[in-house]
Amino acid sequence: MQDFLAYTVLGICLGSIYAIAAAGLVVTYSTSGVFNFAHGAVATASALVYWQLRFDWHVPALIAILLTVGVVAPLLGVLLEVVVIRGLRGTSEVTRLVTPIAVLLAVTGGSTWLWFSNNTRAIVPKKFFGENNVKILGQAVYYHQLIGVGLSIVIAAALYVLLFRTRTGVTMRATVDDRSLLMLNGGRPDRASLASWAIGASLAGLAGVLLSPVQGALQIYALTLLVFDAYTAAIGGRLRSVPMTYVGAMVLGLSRLYFDWISNAGQRWLALRNLRNALPAVLLFVALLLLPQDRLRGAIISRTRERFHVPSIRQAVAWGGVLIAVVYMIQTLMSGSAVISLANAMALSLMAISLVLLTGYAGEINLAIFTFAGIALIAAWQFDVGPRGLATKTSLSVPAILMAICVCAIVGGLIALPALRLRGLYLGLATFAFGIIVNQLVILQTQALHANILGFKFTVNFFSTGSLTMPRPHWFGINFGDQRNFLMLMTVMFAIIGVGLIALRRSAYGRMVVAMKDSPAACATLGLNITRLKLGVFMLSSGIAGLGGLMWAGQGRTVANNTGFDGFASLTLFMIAVVGGIGYVSGALLAGIFLSLLSVVMPNIWLKLGHDYPSLHWLFVSVIGNFTKFVGPALIGIGLGKNPSGIAQQIMDGFRPLRKTPAATGAWVAGLVGLWVLAWRGVIGNWTFALTVIASVVLIPLLIKSLFAERFAGDARARHGEDLDLIGLDRPFRRSDRATFDNALGIVGPQVEVADGAS
């Protein structure tokens, strides 16, 4: 009993800090409609700022906390609102989720760069009032914890008064309901939104400062994930209710401490040792199950700014062929390490293509792509290699791949079930929570699982040695252990899946999927079973993700249990896929290339430049290199609000006019092939080739624009000013319109007099 009381006291202390973090999240969501994924990152950055002020610069604690929570964090929130969040108006839920993810990655990346890039110093935050404590119910409670409890109570009361009793607070809530109506009421939505982001960020900062001493030495990703736990509490409050959020936070804090108590701090059941870290994610699932069914939305989506074209199947097949040919031609010119980078990009593209179906077509969200990769890896490894070891198996077998795909599809279906009846955001959070659970309980699992089902005994090794080594395929007498062969295998796979997806999109099933994304309500009234449709799409997409993940593992050969399974890699991939153009297969291809470029190729280039020019080392490595490595990908994501349809579409739009001039297109392609032949024969260097190709790809759209400027202006006039379809719709039909039609249709003939009324 004494233990129970003691753990209860500590659980309430922890829950209080969670409550502060979650309350900030609820404030921003309920007043701006954006789920602030960057909340944890803001908390972590604030904790670092506080540490910097308090312990590195020895500013008195009170001033340091006031500066952090009262100035730096709110400024960060205001900055985010002005630079990022305002651009999200009128975008789809996916875009509104991705942009804060980009901010999250930018802030964590930036913090890593500022505080951890040069040396691996330990940043150890200390508690307020050090180790001073009082005994409550026999348990020593630090003053620090008491401050947390006290502040959380004060904040709860203040928030209640603000949101429900003051005009400012009610204006904040009204902003989400109906912006234009608020303006008609004389309210100022921009100010309300600014205030809510400042308050939200300030609460995040406070939670960050209070939570930071919990872990000992401060680790950016670990602390950010710790604040993620508070998301569960916010979901418990349905992202709107502050009191329910507090209840959720207490449940969270208590369950964590009670688990410590009954499991004897994780020593009792070794296989479940990491459950402590996964508990919030497990509770998130429970909270999602308890949430009431979402109202079916009408056609809200029709007003969003994202628009995707669908190519015909013939075009898709042609482009698939072009992709295979181009990759084949390029790889003949590449050195071994460059081929590895390209293959890495292709593997990531294969994972990203699963999102084209799920997110691009169906509008659903999966934030755990790498988790599916891990599951596929474990399944295939178990099937092919198992405890017998690599010596017995030198090729990845087709049954193993099929098995892995099936396992992923089934697992995907199971985790999606609780969230399918809810909105996309919740499904996204459920997958993210799932990623955390799998990472903690399966991938970081050091115990082998011994099972005995119907007398059939088997042992499942997860990453028991800390890593798994995957054999590459050896099929049809081709050894895909060879890097170039493996690259081509993945390229062919990508092309086939890509064509398959476009065929699917063009089928009746594909139309149903898109209709579901546009208007679930309309679909339901047409008699479609939305849940089954969503489930099917999610399973198919999970299967593709598993296949991609297997190839990614095969590309890396040995996958350690700390490579990308903690959730951040999945977030990055998802973000980059949306940036690339989530509605396009080519967007997935671009995503893989971007990610590989930004995370591996670019830093290497800057490193090499820094090595070659030691006097500029600081510029190339410390500034530009770190910038591209830590902040680059995120910055691309933040720009998404400006162009929510993605980069693939921008590129296609640039080249679209080429279709009208087949001769110019032919000349350009012939020129590129000619260049390749020259490079292949060694007449020109690879760099010359690469730069010429890149230059031509960048310059040609510009060139077309300037050459045909007059013609486009005419086109644009026809499109906007005198759109033939619209003639007579927005104004009475005139006699001169007839001439316009005749002109456009190329009809030259006797002008028949027609009275206006008769037309």
Add this chain to the structure above:
Amino acid sequence: MTEPILELIDVRAGYGSIEVLHGVTLTVRRGEVLALLGPNGGGKSTSLKVCGGLVDLMSGDIRLAGRSVAGVSADKLARLGLCTIPEGKGVFPNLTVRENLMMCTHGGAKLGDIEAIAYERFPRLSDRRSQLAGTMSGGEQQMLAMSRALATDPAVLLLDELSMGLAPLIVGRLYEIVAQVAQSGVSVLVVEQFARTVLGIADRAAIMLSGRITRVGPPGEIADELSSAYLGGKGHQ
């Protein structure tokens, strides 16, 4: 009575690149009720949005009490005394009735006074003051929206399709209140597809067809011409 309070002068406006209003000129005089009638898609709602500051002008001018207000944002116009009740339900569905009324207090008015006015006129709202506006019936929501027009004491009231989705009885009742508001000196510009009720309270009426005002005159004359306008006859020639 003849002094103009709200003037649209050769207004061109639209959405994106599509022009909806092709040079609209219309004057609302101080203290009058002007009914803007016409078939679907004629640009009536767009005209009101332009007046309310929700749609930008492409060219032309808008004057409120003689001052040009082209390009002034919707919230500033509201503070200048222009009250717009938009099409559909002009309420915040996730706020309670009381909180909805709280949104009318920008002019320094006391919430208590506004509540008193609203509940006196619509006693039913008083019972529902803590209920979320989105959970009320369509008529009650429209009453709540109208309360704003009553309580903020605007100079000009813009009403868009007050009748939408409501029973005729409730529509009649709402327009009675509009008439009373007008009698207290508020100028009203009302857009309505169903003309009969509104012509009963209007001082003047205008017909709008294909983005142009084709006719302005006393309600009696307009009523005669309406059917041909709706049937796409010769109204614009």
